[in-house]
Structures are given as structure tokens and as C-alpha cells.
Amino acid sequence: MDEAELCFPQLLNTSCKKHTRPHSESMLIYILLSFISLLTVVLNLLVIISISHFRQLHTPTNSIILSLAVSDVLVGLFVIPFQTLLMEPCWFLGDLMCSLWFFLAFITVPSSEVNMVLISVDRYVAICDPLHYSTRITQKRVQICVLLCWIYCVFYSFVLLYDNLNQPGRYNSCYGQCVINISGAVHIVLAFIIPVSTIIILYVRVFVVAVSQARARSVTVTVKKSELKAARTLGVVVAVFLMCYCPFYCVSLSRSDITMASSTNTFINLLVLLNSCMNPVIYAFFYPWFRKSVKLIVTLQILQPQSSQANVL
Template structure:
């Protein structure tokens, strides 16, 4: 045990660890952070560079990847160093901005998931009018609204933390976040119950529609008007809905334990050991999404290879065909 700032009488205590423990923890958190940034950066570059991927659905996925990359680039390193050193060495400005950025990207990710669910529902239930109902401009508008509302909501929720310095620390070298139980209840409803209810209802509808379409497809022959192209379209849309459904399930599994904890306590502090563990469990979700895309989207595997081989710097590379026959 020593002080975070040895020459400061108001300094917090700093817990000392064995040297090998420092090395292991730094390597672990660095690896997770770097993997999260690189994997999401591959998604961002893929969708931004290749023209074939400029669709409303992929634009929403791009927005999610940006939020996940911010978690790996900003949230994970600061949180990891604080956890290892047990002191806050980044000053008051970062102490204020850190939880704000965290809550904004988390809320934005959830908003994107809701809009993705709506997008998939329209694509599966009304494919003939999908291109008219869902456009790039509408998707861009939805993304803008999501990030704006997330920012406003986060500032309101963290009002005391932002504007009242005495709530952030009791000694020099501490940065704690204390959320009142009232805001915990509000956040559970806004960030978990309401969005999850919308997503679950939509995916139940998607499942029913997809199941009905399978029956219709199986009841017709190749010579009907539906033809091979119609079958391919339906298969592609169902596969996309299934992939994004997996994304939603993983998201809920990562986030629900944290919200269950918040309801079991009168207030949540960022210094709680259990709360710290569950927060890091949530952060790992930002690293899982690109892995889900890699396992289910052939275009992501192809685009990732092209990016890593620096093929994107070749002339007209943005017009390359990323889709295979099995899609």
C-alpha cells in the first residue's frame, strides 16, 4: 500500500501488486483493446470503401462499429489502467468525459440495434417495397437521431457527475461514478426493457414471416414466377436477420447481468468489484460483434483479406465484387 501521489497529503491509497501480475494484466487489457479496435476498424473500412456494401443495413452496422471502436480506443485503455493501478492519473477533465463517452456509445449501440431490427423486419416482411421504404438518407437520419438522443440522455443522467466535482472523488487520485437509484430505474427502462421489448417483438415477427416464406418457397417449383432470384433474395434476407438476431442475443447476454445488478442495489458506484467485472463483461461485447460478422458474412471475410493485403489501394478496388454465389 502506498499513495497515488506521494507528495500530496490528500492523495488516495494505491494498492501494490506483484510485478508479474502487472505484466499479465497489462498484456490482457492491451490485447483486448487492440483486438477490439482492429476488428471494428476492418468493419468500418470495409463498409466505407466498397461500393457494394453501401446499403442502409450496413450503414447501421457501420455506426455500431464506430461505437464499438470508441470503446476499444478510449474506454478500455482508461478503465484498464485504473483497474490495474487502482488510481486515476488522467485528471479531472477525463474523469468527467470518460463516463459520458461510455454512456453515449452504449446508448448509440442500443439505438442502432433497434433500427437494425426494424430494417430487417421491413426487408423480410415487405421485400418488394423495401428499397422505397428504407434508403441511405433515412438510415443516415436515424443514425444521427440515435447519436444525438444518446448524447442528450447521457448528459442528463450524468448531470451530478458532470457539474458537481465533490461527487467524483473523496481524495486526489480517485474518479468515481455514483448514480442514484432513481436514475438506475430510469436507465433500466430506457436502456434495457423498452428497447429489448421492441427488438424481441420484431424478431418474433421476423421468425414468423421467414417461416411462412419457407413454406411458400417449398410449395412452388423452379418454373414458377418466383424463380431462382426470388429464392436467393429470401435466403439472403433470412440469413441477415439470423446474423443480426445472434448479435442481439449476444448483446443481451453481455448487458443483462449488469442491469440486474443495478436493480439489486440502492446505488451503483464505479468502485464496486462486481460492478467492475460486469462492466468489463459488457465491454467484451464490442469485440464480439465483428467476430459474429466474420463467421456469418462471407463479404466481411473477403473485404478483410483485401484490406490486410493492401488491395484497397489499387485502382477501382472499391468496385470489386464481394458477394459469392452461396450468399
């Protein structure tokens, strides 16, 4: 075999062979992923700064949105750039870095899903039980739930990747590969079936109640228009999330085990990563407070004294 075709020519018998892709296709994918990565980081940082800085935005719902933005920023900073490296002909960062990257990816990406569950619960209580919303959904309780969300994701990633972390590179067939092996059944049940089923059930209930209240305007207890608007906006977020994640898990359902490597289908991975960029875009279209706060951030007015007290609602 020609040494130019090997990832590590000095390891003639154990080196992986380079897989090739048309140059034009590679450049298109790299440019697209780089653009998505940059846009994901910038837009979600704007969400994080907005909610953290302006006191009017310190609400339980926005605390969950803040947690979602943090997970999306981490996806933009670490997951997407390394996904680009996985598409290279060879992996040169070593087995340990390969396992650690997947460990981080299985924390940040599923955290988006769990945060979507929290958003669905928040909207369910706001629409279906508005009288008790302020007592049931408090800032402290939401913060505890968000913390538990991240603890769950770390634990989930550790359990799922225990063998890969304990012995990095154990599933590689040659040097220059970045391959992990996980239980497809566990992954699909914990990361897709349970959270997505919960989201769909809660939002169906929210939709039914919202429609019934819109028709029966004479009822004693009605949901605030602001709550209904928030439910619609976050419903769009959930719908986009499902459209981005479902293709990946539908492909996963066709196998009992999932082997994740550089040959993983580019399109379905791109959809999953694109979701982290879409959330702040949706906020920009539907939330006036986000547009106002971004204007104050971009014009550096947040550096002025008492800017945290500014009216952005």
C-alpha cells in the same frame, strides 16, 4: 498510516488508500484488456473500411453496421484503455478527466444498443413487409436515423452525467478516486429496458414470420434467401449483445442507485466491453463479403484504381 499506502502521500488526511490486488490477477486482466482493445480496434476498422470503400456494400443495412462499427472502434480506442486505468490502485488523471471519460463511455456503449434497435427494425421490415422494404428503408432515411441515434446518445450521456460534469469529483470521498453517481432507474429504463424490449419484440416477430414462410413455400410473397440469411446473422449479433449486456444490467437492477468506480465488478464490465470485439468476428464467420473485402484490404488491392468497384458479394 504508512505513506506508501496512500495515493497522494503529501495529502496525508485527504488522500485515498491504495487498494491492492494480487499481481498475477492484475497482469492477467491487463493483458486481456489490452488484447481485447487492440482486436476491437483492428477488426472494426476493417468493417469500417470495407463498407466505406466498396460501393456494393453501400446498402441501408450496412450503413447501420457501419455506425455500430464506429461505436465499437471508439470503445476499443478510449473506453477499454481507460477502464484499465480505473483498475489501478489510484486515479491520477484528475476529476475532470474522470467525468469526461464516463461522458464518452455513456455515448459510445449505449450507441451500440441503439444501433441494435435500428438493426432489428431493418430486419423486421425486410422479413415482415418485404414488398415495401425498398421504399420504407432507404439510404437517406437510415442515415437520418443513425444521426438521431448518436444525438440521442450524446443527450442521454449529458443528462445522466450533468451533476458530475458540472462539478467533477463531487462524489469522491478522497483524492485519488474516480467516482460518479447516476440515477439507476433512469439508466436502466433508457439504456436497457426500452431498447432490449424493442429488440426482443421485433426479433420474435421476425422469427415467427421466417418460420411460417419456411413452412408455407407456396405463398405468393416470399422473403429472399439473402434477407433470411442476413436476419439470421444479425440475430446472432443481437443474441451475443444480450448475453454480454444482461449480466451488467441484472446486477444494476438489484440497486436503486449505481455508483461506478474502480471497484465495479470486473467480470460484468469485461463482458460489456467484449461485445464490441465480437461483432466483426461474427461477420467474419457469416458474411462472405466481409472475408473477401478483408482479403483485398490486407493485400493492399484497395489502393489500385477502381478498386471500389470490385465484386465482393
